[in-house]
Structure formats: C-alpha cells, structure tokens
Amino acid sequence: MKGEKKVSNATVKRLPKYYRYLSDLHQVGISRVLSIDLGRQMEITPSQVRQDFFQFGCVGLQGYGYEVEPLMQEIGKILGLAQPNQMIIIGAGKLGRALANHPSFEKRGFKIIGMFDLNPHLIGKSVRGIEIQSMDALPEFAAGHAVDIAVITVPRMHAREAAEKVIRYGIKGIWNFASVEFEVPDDVAIEHIHLSESLMSLSYKLKEKRQALAEKLEEGYCWTYGLECGLR
Amino acid sequence: MKGEKKVSNATVKRLPKYYRYLSDLHQVGISRVLSIDLGRQMEITPSQVRQDFFQFGCVGLQGYGYEVEPLMQEIGKILGLAQPNQMIIIGAGKLGRALANHPSFEKRGFKIIGMFDLNPHLIGKSVRGIEIQSMDALPEFAAGHAVDIAVITVPRMHAREAAEKVIRYGIKGIWNFASVEFEVPDDVAIEHIHLSESLMSLSYKLKEKRQALAEKLEEGYCWTYGLECGLR
Incomplete structure (x- = not known):
C-alpha cells in the first residue's frame, strides 16, 4: 500500500465496528x-484501542482522548468509504428488495444503481425509483456504469451462475447472501452473509444456556421471581 | 453438559457450516x-476434520469416510436442531417480512409463529398466513406460546427497547439485525447480523485488491484481454 500505513489484520477486522460506534457518537x-x-464498547482493553489507532497514526492525548470526527474519517478512508461504492442487486425477491430499502447503506456511501432478476413478473417494476431489469440487460449495464459491488440475493441454486456472470462482466466486489460458497478470482473481493449459520449458532447457544440452567436446577437451586435460593 | 461429549469452541464455530454442507450432500x-x-470445502485440513468429529464420537474409516446422514443428525443434535425452534419477528418492515418469507429457516426447524410491529398500517396484515400483531399483544402471546427466539428487525433506535421487552416476557434467544449492541442477562443467548459492518469489510477488501492491481500496473505490468504481459 503506497502512501498508507500498514494496518494489521486483527485491527482491520475491528475497523467497521469502530466506524459504526464513532459515527453513532458523531451523530x-x-x-x-x-x-x-x-474499549468497553469494543470489548477490548483501552491499550488495545490505542495500539489499533497508533497503526494509522492516530494518537490520543492522555486524559483528553481522541477527536471523534477526524478519527472516524481516517477509519472511513482505510475502509474505502471515502469514495461512494456503486452497487447492483442480483435477485429482486423479498430479500433483495429489503436490502434496496435499507436506509443505512446509502448513508455509508453504498448506492444502489441497478436491480436485476430472471422473473418476468418482477422485471419492469421499481424499488425506490430503481427499475428491476432482466438479467439479459446486465452486460450492457455493467459496461456502461461503474459498478463496484454486486449483491447476490438469488435462490442458492442460481447463486453460482449469478456470481460467474457478474465476475465475467468485470464487477470486482460480491456481497453474497446465498448460502453457498464459490471460488472467485484473485482480483475479486467477496463477503458472505450466512443467515442460516448464524441462526444455527443461536440455536446452539440457546441449548447451552438451557442445559446450564437445568444442571443448576438439578443441583438444587431454583429461581423464584428472580431470587436464587439454595434448596439443599 | 450431562450425557454429552464436550466439544471445543473452535469446533462449535464450524458446526453450522459442516451441517449446511452435509445437508447439501444429503439432498x-x-x-x-x-x-x-x-476439509477442502471447510478450508481446513482433513486431520482437523477428523479431530472435530472425534470430539463427539464420530470416527470415520480410512478410505471409507463418514456416513453423511448420521453425521449430519449428530451435528444437528449438538446445534439444538433436533427439536423445532419457535420464532417471532419483532418489526414487520421489509427486512422482517423478507425473513418471514425465507424458505430455508423452516427447513432447519425454525418456525415463525408470530410477527409484531408498532406501525398501525401493518397491524392486521398477514405474511405467509401469520398475522402482524400490535406490540401490545406481545406479553399475552409470549405467555401463551413457547417462543424460543425473537428476531429483532426494528429500526435501530427502537432495538434496545424491543430487546428489553422480549427478555422481560421470558424469551431466551435473540437474533438481532439492528446495528446496535445491548447487554443481555446471562441466561439469554444472542446472535447479531451486522449488515453494514460486512459491507464495510467488503469495501475494504475491494480497495485492497484495487491497490494491489494499481501497484502491479505501476511496476510495468498490464493485463490485456486476460493476458499478463511485462512492459519493461
């Protein structure tokens, strides 16, 4: 990276959360x-916070802290938010339309400029002023617009094909909501949202909490109106 | 955990992905x-795969491998998928309705049994046969039904209040789509879906890929129709 300080991977992973928290404060x-x-908000130590920011040259003063706005802007720059990102949505079903209507993306500079679907019943309809186009129109659209990111919200059996298409038409960023993985070329960036996996993790945690409670009860403890009372 | 083998945290994190992959194979x-x-699918070594499964007593035979269905069922049991999980959705806006319509949750045993909203224009409408009810109806509903999970899809400024309510009415699992964190009691399980953060990570990766390419070009390489040719 020329003209930019190298930031460690661990820090990079925390940057979106820092950014979110700082923009809340700013607001x-x-x-x-x-x-x-x-640090409290991030669930890390204050010294870790200072080390994170030091990597890109932001130093706070003891007892004074950090200036919110410049710090937020610096992190935004590292995250590539300084320029707007133009997005298209592949799959204008309920999830695709819900994302098109999500208010916070545009606020962060992610602008939806096109929507595409195979379903003839959807083609021609509009979401927030964006017309849903046929997938056949994608090559021409991609050639005529600077599309940074394609959001894949098609059913999973169509996801691989959709990804291949957007890559073929030169789009370098993929945000994938279909529960399926695919290999992408080296110059393509991809992020997955795994809804079902998150739900399964929740189910696991819930089961663990219940088991812990059941064991505690077996050991002779009970809760009555929030009071813990030994029964032994 | 009584009567169950202890599985390491690192393995637990991989279980939803194993489960998804195995059910694809099964299908x-x-x-x-x-x-x-x-291992190839999971991006880990085969030996790590064997260690993972060994923890809950599944041993494969060399050259034979693992039986897909029993393995999948075992993992499903650990993940708490053996019993159905009943869910309600708090926030019947576009995202809430998109999730209610998502086909894969019910397939995994996550059944949506209620939807709630503050908006009088939405109350009384139905999504897949589920009537959207007023938030005022939530206490009675929660008392009369075994609700395992509340999905929070309200705007972020209402998210904390919504979470407090579902916890007060005894719901122990929260699947949070609002970009805001909140503390939950020890006996409550929570999972977050951070859409904006994922999008910011994608933006970062995309920027990195572009910079790498730009540096390569500066060094005198160019790509013409997919061919890499030295110009120096």
Missing part, C-alpha cells in the same frame, strides 16, 4: 472519546 | 464423504 454530537470508553 | 443423494473432501 449525537460527541466530539471526543476516551480509549477506555471505546 | 443430492450422497451417502458417504471423505474428510479430505469435507
């Missing part, structure tokens, strides 16, 4: 923040 | 799978 008019408060 | 009629093939 409610907070101009300064201490590493201890940021 | 297309594959009855046996080798650890090397599973």
Whole structure:
C-alpha cells in the first residue's frame, strides 16, 4: 500500500465496528472519546484501542482522548468509504428488495444503481425509483456504469451462475447472501452473509444456556421471581 | 453438559457450516464423504476434520469416510436442531417480512409463529398466513406460546427497547439485525447480523485488491484481454 500505513489484520477486522460506534457518537454530537470508553464498547482493553489507532497514526492525548470526527474519517478512508461504492442487486425477491430499502447503506456511501432478476413478473417494476431489469440487460449495464459491488440475493441454486456472470462482466466486489460458497478470482473481493449459520449458532447457544440452567436446577437451586435460593 | 461429549469452541464455530454442507450432500443423494473432501470445502485440513468429529464420537474409516446422514443428525443434535425452534419477528418492515418469507429457516426447524410491529398500517396484515400483531399483544402471546427466539428487525433506535421487552416476557434467544449492541442477562443467548459492518469489510477488501492491481500496473505490468504481459 503506497502512501498508507500498514494496518494489521486483527485491527482491520475491528475497523467497521469502530466506524459504526464513532459515527453513532458523531451523530449525537460527541466530539471526543476516551480509549477506555471505546474499549468497553469494543470489548477490548483501552491499550488495545490505542495500539489499533497508533497503526494509522492516530494518537490520543492522555486524559483528553481522541477527536471523534477526524478519527472516524481516517477509519472511513482505510475502509474505502471515502469514495461512494456503486452497487447492483442480483435477485429482486423479498430479500433483495429489503436490502434496496435499507436506509443505512446509502448513508455509508453504498448506492444502489441497478436491480436485476430472471422473473418476468418482477422485471419492469421499481424499488425506490430503481427499475428491476432482466438479467439479459446486465452486460450492457455493467459496461456502461461503474459498478463496484454486486449483491447476490438469488435462490442458492442460481447463486453460482449469478456470481460467474457478474465476475465475467468485470464487477470486482460480491456481497453474497446465498448460502453457498464459490471460488472467485484473485482480483475479486467477496463477503458472505450466512443467515442460516448464524441462526444455527443461536440455536446452539440457546441449548447451552438451557442445559446450564437445568444442571443448576438439578443441583438444587431454583429461581423464584428472580431470587436464587439454595434448596439443599 | 450431562450425557454429552464436550466439544471445543473452535469446533462449535464450524458446526453450522459442516451441517449446511452435509445437508447439501444429503439432498443430492450422497451417502458417504471423505474428510479430505469435507476439509477442502471447510478450508481446513482433513486431520482437523477428523479431530472435530472425534470430539463427539464420530470416527470415520480410512478410505471409507463418514456416513453423511448420521453425521449430519449428530451435528444437528449438538446445534439444538433436533427439536423445532419457535420464532417471532419483532418489526414487520421489509427486512422482517423478507425473513418471514425465507424458505430455508423452516427447513432447519425454525418456525415463525408470530410477527409484531408498532406501525398501525401493518397491524392486521398477514405474511405467509401469520398475522402482524400490535406490540401490545406481545406479553399475552409470549405467555401463551413457547417462543424460543425473537428476531429483532426494528429500526435501530427502537432495538434496545424491543430487546428489553422480549427478555422481560421470558424469551431466551435473540437474533438481532439492528446495528446496535445491548447487554443481555446471562441466561439469554444472542446472535447479531451486522449488515453494514460486512459491507464495510467488503469495501475494504475491494480497495485492497484495487491497490494491489494499481501497484502491479505501476511496476510495468498490464493485463490485456486476460493476458499478463511485462512492459519493461
């Protein structure tokens, strides 16, 4: 990376969360923040927070903290948010339309400029002023617009084909909502949202919590109106 | 955990993906799978795959592999999928309705039994036969039904309040789509889907790929119709 400080992978993973938290603070008019408060929110130590920011040259003053806005902008730059990202949605079903209507993406500079589907019943309809086009129109659209990211919200059996198409038409970013993985060339960036996997993780955690409670009850403890009382 | 083998956290994290992959295999009629093939899919070594399964007593035979269906069922049991999980959706906006219509959740035993919203224009409408009810109806509903999971798809400024309500009414699982964190009691399980953060990570990766390409071009390489040719 020329002209930019190298940031470690671990730090990079935390940047979106920092950015989100800092923009929340900025929105409610907070101009300064201490590493201890940021750390609490991030569930890391204040010293880790300071080390993170030091990597890209942001140093806070002891007892003074960090200026929210410049820090947020610096992180935004590292995250590639300084320029807007133009997105298209492949799959204008309920999920695709829900994402097109999501208010927070545009606020972060992710602008939806096109929607595509195979379903003739959807083609020609509009979502927030964006006309749903046939997949056949994609090559021409991709050639005529600077599309940064394709959001894949087609049913999973069509996902691989959809991804191959967007890559063939030169789109380098894929945000994949179909529960299926695919290999992408080296110059293509991909992020997955695995809804079913997240739900299964929740189911596991829930089962664990219940088991822990059942064991505690077996050991002779019970909760009555929030009170823990030994029965032995 | 009584009567159950202890599975490491690292393995637990991989279980949803194993489960998804195994059920894909099962669906297309594959009855046996080798650890090397599973490993490739999971992006881990075959030996790591064998170690994972060994923890819950599943041992494959060399050259024979694992039986897909029993393995899948065992993992499903650990993930708490053996019993159905009943869900309600708090927030019947576009995202909530998109999730209610998502076909794969019910297939995994996650059944949506109620939807709630504050918006009087939505109350009384139905999604897949489920009537959208007023938030005021939630206490009675939660008392009368075994609700395992509440899905929070309200706008972020209402998310904390919504979470407090579902916890107060005794619901122990929260699947949170609002980009905001909140503390939950020890006996409550929570999973977050951070859409904006995922999108920011994608933006970062995309920027990195472009920079790498730009540096390569500066060094005197160019791609013409997919051909890499030195210009120096």
